[in-house]
Amino acid sequence: MLKTEAIAKHFGGLEVLSDVNLSVGAGEIVGLLGPNGSGKTTLLNILSGFLRPSGGRIHYGGRDIGGMAPEAIARLGIRRTFQLPRMPEKMSCAELLLTAVEQPAGARLLAWPGRARAEARDARKRAFEMLEHLELTRVAHQPASGISGGQQKLLALGAAILGGARLLLLDEPTAGVNPTLRLRLVETLQDIRRQGVTLVVVEHDMGFIGRLCDRCVVLDRGVLIADCKPEHLMENERVVEAYLGKRETRPKAPDALLRTAEA
Template sequence: MNTMLRLHDVHKSFGGNTVLTGLSFQVRAGEIVGLLGPNGCGKSTVLNTITGYCPIDNGLIEIRGEPVNGMSSHEIAAKGVRRTFQLPSMPTRMSVEEVVMAASIQKHGLFSTFCRSGSTRRLERDTRSRAQHLLAELLLTKVAHLPAASISGGQKKLLGIACAMMEQPALLLLDEPMAGVHPNLRAELVSTLKRINEQGITLVIIEHDMHFISETCSRCVVLDKGKTVADCLPCELESHESVVEAYLGKKPSGQYQVAGVTA
């Protein structure tokens, strides 16, 4: 299977704070991989480096075999990479539907393209149809005409996924998609992400909900102190010595609850 994403010996520091220290892992095309680790281990920084928001200090990041070091976030997005954020901020003067529609045009924005295009009505109709389909899939149809900033935190997470999906990405990076999502929507979100993956989209998911990880992911990469300490199946997490040490600071002994995993 082809490699979609590869990080090799990646280092990243912010001033005197070293966050990533020789991080290496890869994701094959078509996988759903969970990116796990205790708070402060560098998970969100990994997504920031992959997407060009934070240039790395040393190492190599490849998307489908092509180095993306030094590329801007826009250039990396043009290669089919999209992401969501842990704490999404939404516009106050645009509706939920308008936000999703605006996400459909990569370079210049939806409305400037409409102004230049000779097929304005068809483009707007197709874009609106795609947005409405995604809002329905993510159970946001009832709030489609509300201001995007007024919906709940969990709904903003779902809205972020809808925006990321407008351009049918090759690689989708999700930062804690379950956090703040109502428990009643949990099973629906798992099913939705699996349907997204069935469309040929590779997923990398940061998440602390281990039950969600076991339901959704085919493999887990665990970070601690800025480097990979485990690369295993979800069912192997509870018995993996390095995983338990990362969360508890000790070797497995007896029964511990590790971020939702009994070890």
């Protein structure tokens, strides 16, 4: 469904991505991992058209979408969420979700006013069910920009899900979300996949990745260093090194550190 070929990105002299070859099959849930600053968000920005790659190609559904504008990529069915959501000032949470629900074609609305009313009712039902699911009913009529950081992440995720995407790119969708709700979101995202949506999810929490993803890829300083099932991640010495440092320079275990501090 999505395939990148030798994607590169540099900002001035800083090489942030190099030779990234990533394939995502239709219906897969792929986790994108890597230490802070390894290039995960930059890669999502490139896939969704928010940044131009310095080199390489992106194929999506048989087309080369590299360098296309974000709106054009969104029209092809790719939707993304942001690591730091930006909420409109003047919209309530409910309004934001209502505008996100995939809209039927305008021409059909004009030709069938009765049907348009039924579709508006359906959109409202779906928006409020999503608010309930995300435990946001209490703030449904509050301005979206005024709710908490974790709630804004949930709202952005809800909007992305309701938007009718074929490929969803999620940048740390549950960062700052409480553990119970995170567990529920694993099920939600698996439901979405059963409805035919493909997902690429940036995430730091290995437990979440293990529950959610079929496969995960790991970036380290802009290079893809692993592509495997989540359960095999920690067998990969390059992955362990990327997160914990080289064996000989790894920090001591936390309990050893504590003992040192007490001594």
